[in-house]
Amino acid sequence: MIAIGIDLGGTNIKAALVHENNGFIETLSIPTNADQGKEHVFDRIAMAVEELRKLYHYKPVGIGMGLPGMVHLDRQTVKNPPNLPGWKVENVANELKKRTGLNCVIENDANLAALGSARFGAGKNFEDFIMITLGTGVGGGIIIGNKIYRGTKGMAGELGHVIINYHGPLSNSNTRGGIEAYLGQRFLSRFAADTIRQHDDNPLFVKFHKDFEKLEPIDLYDAATSGNELAVDILRQAGEKLGYAIVNYIHILDIRKIIISGGVAKAGDLLLRPAYKTASKLLMPPFLEDFEILYESLGNDAALLGAASLAFDELH
Amino acid sequence: MIAIGIDLGGTNIKAALVHENNGFIETLSIPTNADQGKEHVFDRIAMAVEELRKLYHYKPVGIGMGLPGMVHLDRQTVKNPPNLPGWKVENVANELKKRTGLNCVIENDANLAALGSARFGAGKNFEDFIMITLGTGVGGGIIIGNKIYRGTKGMAGELGHVIINYHGPLSNSNTRGGIEAYLGQRFLSRFAADTIRQHDDNPLFVKFHKDFEKLEPIDLYDAATSGNELAVDILRQAGEKLGYAIVNYIHILDIRKIIISGGVAKAGDLLLRPAYKTASKLLMPPFLEDFEILYESLGNDAALLGAASLAFDELH
Numbered sequence: 001m002i003a004i005g006i007d008l009g010g011t012n013i014k015a016a017l018v019h020e021n022n023g024f025i026e027t028l029s030i031p032t033n034a035d036q037g038k039e040h041v042f043d044r045i046a047m048a049v050e051e052l053r054k055l056y057h058y059k060p061v062g063i064g065m066g067l068p069g070m071v072h073l074d075r076q077t078v079k080n081p082p083n084l085p086g087w088k089v090e091n092v093a094n095e096l097k098k099r100t101g102l103n104c105v106i107e108n109d110a111n112l113a114a115l116g117s118a119r120f121g122a123g124k125n126f127e128d129f130i131m132i133t134l135g136t137g138v139g140g141g142i143i144i145g146n147k148i149y150r151g152t153k154g155m156a157g158e159l160g161h162v163i164i165n166y167h168g169p170l171s172n173s174n175t176r177g178g179i180e181a182y183l184g185q186r187f188l189s190r191f192a193a194d195t196i197r198q199h200d201d202n203p204l205f206v207k208f209h210k211d212f213e214k215l216e217p218i219d220l221y222d223a224a225t226s227g228n229e230l231a232v233d234i235l236r237q238a239g240e241k242l243g244y245a246i247v248n249y250i251h252i253l254d255i256r257k258i259i260i261s262g263g264v265a266k267a268g269d270l271l272l273r274p275a276y277k278t279a280s281k282l283l284m285p286p287f288l289e290d291f292e293i294l295y296e297s298l299g300n301d302a303a304l305l306g307a308a309s310l311a312f313d314e315l316h
Numbered sequence: 317m318i319a320i321g322i323d324l325g326g327t328n329i330k331a332a333l334v335h336e337n338n339g340f341i342e343t344l345s346i347p348t349n350a351d352q353g354k355e356h357v358f359d360r361i362a363m364a365v366e367e368l369r370k371l372y373h374y375k376p377v378g379i380g381m382g383l384p385g386m387v388h389l390d391r392q393t394v395k396n397p398p399n400l401p402g403w404k405v406e407n408v409a410n411e412l413k414k415r416t417g418l419n420c421v422i423e424n425d426a427n428l429a430a431l432g433s434a435r436f437g438a439g440k441n442f443e444d445f446i447m448i449t450l451g452t453g454v455g456g457g458i459i460i461g462n463k464i465y466r467g468t469k470g471m472a473g474e475l476g477h478v479i480i481n482y483h484g485p486l487s488n489s490n491t492r493g494g495i496e497a498y499l500g501q502r503f504l505s506r507f508a509a510d511t512i513r514q515h516d517d518n519p520l521f522v523k524f525h526k527d528f529e530k531l532e533p534i535d536l537y538d539a540a541t542s543g544n545e546l547a548v549d550i551l552r553q554a555g556e557k558l559g560y561a562i563v564n565y566i567h568i569l570d571i572r573k574i575i576i577s578g579g580v581a582k583a584g585d586l587l588l589r590p591a592y593k594t595a596s597k598l599l600m601p602p603f604l605e606d607f608e609i610l611y612e613s614l615g616n617d618a619a620l621l622g623a624a625s626l627a628f629d630e631l632h
Contacts, residue, residue, distance in 0.1 A: 070602060127468075128467070128468045142568075150570065151444070151569050151570025151571055152443075152444045152570055152571050152572060152573075152606075153570055153572070153602075153603075153605070153606070154570070155570045155602060155603060156568065156569055156570035157568065157570075158567040158568070158570075158600060158603075159567070159568065161563075161567045161600060162563075162564045162567055162568060163480055163560050163563055163564055163598070164479055164480075164481075164482050165480075165481045165482055165483060165493075166480050166481055166557075166560045167481060167483075174597065174598060174600075175563065175598050175600075176598070177481075241482075244479050244482045247477075247478075247479055247491065248478045248479055248564055248568070249568060251474040251475070251477045251478055252458075252472065252473065252474070252475065252478060252564070252565060252568055252569065253467055253472055253568065253569075254466065254467025254468055254469055254470070254471045254472035254473075254474075255467055255468050256468060256469070281490065282479070282490060282491050282492070284474060284477060284490075284491075286386060286469075286471060287469075287471065287474075289469070290468075290469070
């Protein structure tokens with residue numbers, strides 16, 4: 001069985017022809033040209049689909065597509081997706097069916113990263129797991145019985161907005177002390193800058209003190225792996241915060257496999273080990289059995305593979 | 317259809333004959349005599365069952381039983397239940413089947429209160445809801461699609477141990493700043509005492525200053541409803557904490573109906589209104605649609621009705 005996965009972003013349309021067991025057959029990426037309006041974007045997606053179909057003699061089961069924003073429970077319609085100017089309530093599935101003749105199902109992109117992990121990545125061995133995506137923001141997807149758990153209205157898994165300290169810093173949203181306010185890229189960078197400012201002999205101070213805006217989590221990671229103790233300590237503190245959030249997810253859901261994905265997660269063990277240690281200390285003891293934090297190495301491919309997985313699961 | 321519900325506690329065995337639509341036909345309560353050992357307790361439960369069966373000419377579908385402690389995913393076996401000395405890993409269902417000839421299924425009592433609410437109480441109109449039980453501790457049950465959500469290993473819904481402030485006070489468990497550390501009876505009383513001590517002209521100070529150990533949440537409620545502003549303020553602060561926890565449940569689960577049960581919940585609107593207000597302020601706006609906090613008026617009957625509901629759901 002093959003399917004087409006699409007990852008629609010404000011800048012690029014990524015598309016892939018995917019085999020149900022073997023993963024990518026072919027991928028391509030073209031500019032979205034979002035400023036030319038939605039009809040143009042639909043045409044471009046259809047173009048990418050046709051391009052990929054030419055490569056294979058079997059008919060794909062359909063198109064799975066991930067996009068940012070609120071996807072309706074009908075899994076066809078999206079409402080006001082960010083970064084796609086002029087889009088209101090759009091039945092994306094219909095538009096693509098009209099243009100390609102293929103059935104189409106859509107989903108929020110954070111959920112699709114989890115689904116990609118479930119079929120092709122670190123989640124392959126687990127029926128239930130929680131994926132935490134550490135990127136610009138903190139997103140999540142909950143997999144229960146190999147399926148995305150959506151909740152009553154389809155919005156479950158807003159893991160970044162889980163409060164760990166109601167006195168804590170504000171994040172983008174109106175929530176104070178959500179885990180995103182500690183681990184979102186911008187917040188982690190700001191916390192790091194505040195810490196580094198107090199150590200004017202540290203190489204990170206020397207490198208960034210003229211413009212701390214340029215400090216990114218990857219710089220912390222690089223410094224930490226080359227022995228900068230201050231960077232190790234900053235990542236440890238961030239990891240502890242992640243540990244508190246994980247305690248909350250597990251005490252509510254009793255799902256004991258946590259998979260971390262996304263940019264900040266590249267800090268690897270420097271972040272995940274303190275998270276594991278903190279969560280292990282705070283979880284009720286029976287929850288420790290089989291508790292594990294894993295790293296998803298699929299990177300950005302997870303969402304694209306997840307888009308195709310959605311088609312395998314729902315359109316076959 | 318009728319079933320027998322049992323609520324096994326360390327002090328009393330409560331039992332009921334329940335009709336699937338009409339609720340209680342008959343209830344009884346006998347001492348557990350837990351100190352006389354488990355065989356004796358099984359015999360007493362069987363005695364209560366026989367007593368109830370005599371009252372009705374149809375055969376019950378079976379026995380549903382709630383008890384404290386960790387219930388195995390097989391729903392027959394319990395491990396080291398608190399308040400039942402000498403119990404280790406016990407196949408309770410087998411023991412009762414042997415003695416009564418009826419099939420039996422068991423469940424943790426906090427989950428059963430939610431199930432009772434789902435069939436006979438405030439949860440009747442909702443397929444999905446979260447029940448928070450405010451008693452000595454803070455417990456919970458999650459209902460998804462009219463069923464108890466159990467998680468991978470059967471322990472989901474430990475809502476009292478969800479952290480709202482990692483700097484916060486310690487609770488019974490090793491978790492710091494869990495919602496139980498604010499709303500558990502003992503913790504709420506202690507917080508109230510600390511506040512009242514600073515107001516030596518307040519009637520609550522006058523009444524309790526010689527022994528604040530005697531101050532119970534119900535005293536706060538009584539004082540608040542008779543116009544004691546300090547008591548109103550203490551309950552408001554507790555309600556706000558509850559609001560933070562509710563934000564966490566909803567952002568993870570996307571279940572928007574919250575039902576509050578148990579002793580502390582008797583504070584009613586004085587607690588629930590601040591909780592609602594706080595949660596409404598902090599939830600991401602799309603989650604506000606259909607968000608509601610309700611009060612379960614079944615009280616202690618919820619768990620007993622839930623025990624029978626379990627039998628209806630799983631043994632019919």
